[in-house]
Amino acid sequence: MSFSLETRDLTIRFGGHVAVDAVSCAFRPGTLTAIVGPNGAGKTTYFNLISGQLKASSGRVFVGGDDITSLPAPERTKRGLGRAFQLTNLFPNLSVMENIRLAIQARRGMGLNLWSIWSNHRALIAEAEAILERIALTARRDAPAASLPHGDQRKLEVGILIALEPTVFMFDEPTAGMSVDEVPVILDLIREIKRDMTKTILLVEHKMDVVRELSDRIIVLHNGKLAADGEPAEVIASPVVQQAYLGMAAEDEEEAEAAR
Numbered sequence: 254m255s256f257s258l259e260t261r262d263l264t265i266r267f268g269g270h271v272a273v274d275a276v277s278c279a280f281r282p283g284t285l286t287a288i289v290g291p292n293g294a295g296k297t298t299y300f301n302l303i304s305g306q307l308k309a310s311s312g313r314v315f316v317g318g319d320d321i322t323s324l325p326a327p328e329r330t331k332r333g334l335g336r337a338f339q340l341t342n343l344f345p346n347l348s349v350m351e352n353i354r355l356a357i358q359a360r361r362g363m364g365l366n367l368w369s370i371w372s373n374h375r376a377l378i379a380e381a382e383a384i385l386e387r388i389a390l391t392a393r394r395d396a397p398a399a400s401l402p403h404g405d406q407r408k409l410e411v412g413i414l415i416a417l418e419p420t421v422f423m424f425d426e427p428t429a430g431m432s433v434d435e436v437p438v439i440l441d442l443i444r445e446i447k448r449d450m451t452k453t454i455l456l457v458e459h460k461m462d463v464v465r466e467l468s469d470r471i472i473v474l475h476n477g478k479l480a481a482d483g484e485p486a487e488v489i490a491s492p493v494v495q496q497a498y499l500g501m502a503a504e505d506e507e508e509a510e511a512a513r
């Protein structure tokens with residue numbers, strides 16, 4: 254099976270600091286890969302290099318086998334890379350419905366061609382309504398995006414991503430800042446996307462319970478380098494993850510033991 258996304262020796266330097274250091278990794282359709290690592294490990298920077306927000310110092314990015322390294326971010330979106338930004342994809346003054354509808358129009362390349370929009374109006378509305386159902390925002394369809402609570406804005410952002418129909422979904426801490434009862438809705442949406450075996454999902458996530466439950470594979474970044482890559486159980490048990498995530502807890506245990 255071919256890879257939907259691949260990075261080869263992907264590297265970026267900020268002055269003397271190598272934030273992402275020769276990361277080579279390939280991702281298959283029908284898989285969800287969690288990217289974990291301590292703060293400052295280079296996870297978001299790796300995403301920025303893939304989606305085109307940052308230009309690599311060296312190395313290459315391939316989507317569907319095509320070298321897209323020199324393409325700007327909007328061109329990469331057209332090639333099937335879809336990234337949920339922390340709410341920056343939303344049009345704040347437009348309604349929930351209009352936000353979804355615009356994303357569908359953008360995907361279909363309808364732009365501002367009024368005849369095309371008019372003739373496809375019913376199909377567009379039906380598709381947007383189906384997405385509103387999926388993200389559980391039908392009741393808020395006419396509310397301006399900016400008026401929604403944080404959790405609903407995050408759901409809308411996932412809805413926009415679904416409307417764009419990317420082949421690669423990139424989520425950077427999708428549940429950050431959400432209340433306990435809002436988290437399952439986002440996780441359900443990710444699970445639903447995952448059921449489509451043509452899609453590839455990359456997930457940066459600090460919550461290890463979420464990672465354990467959703468991922469087929471975990472890669473660990475440490476000081477910008479690929480430090481581990483494999484099955485979730487095996488990677489979670491690896492020394493690098495134990496140290497990065499459980500090191501503090503182990504030290505606390507030792508201190509408690511010593512004090513007894």
Ligand SMILES: Nc1ncnc2c1ncn2[C@@H]1O[C@H](COP(=O)(O)OP(=O)(O)OP(=O)(O)O)[C@@H](O)[C@H]1O
Binds near residue numbers: 272290296
């Ligand atoms: N534009 C930039 N200019 C200079 N340094 C940067 C820039 N972007 C990121 N860095 C540095 O690169 C390193 C990796 O940062 P990055 O945000 O990718 O880490 P992260 O793994 O996503 O961390 P976190 O889990 O805290 O979000 C950090 O040392 C950061 O300070």
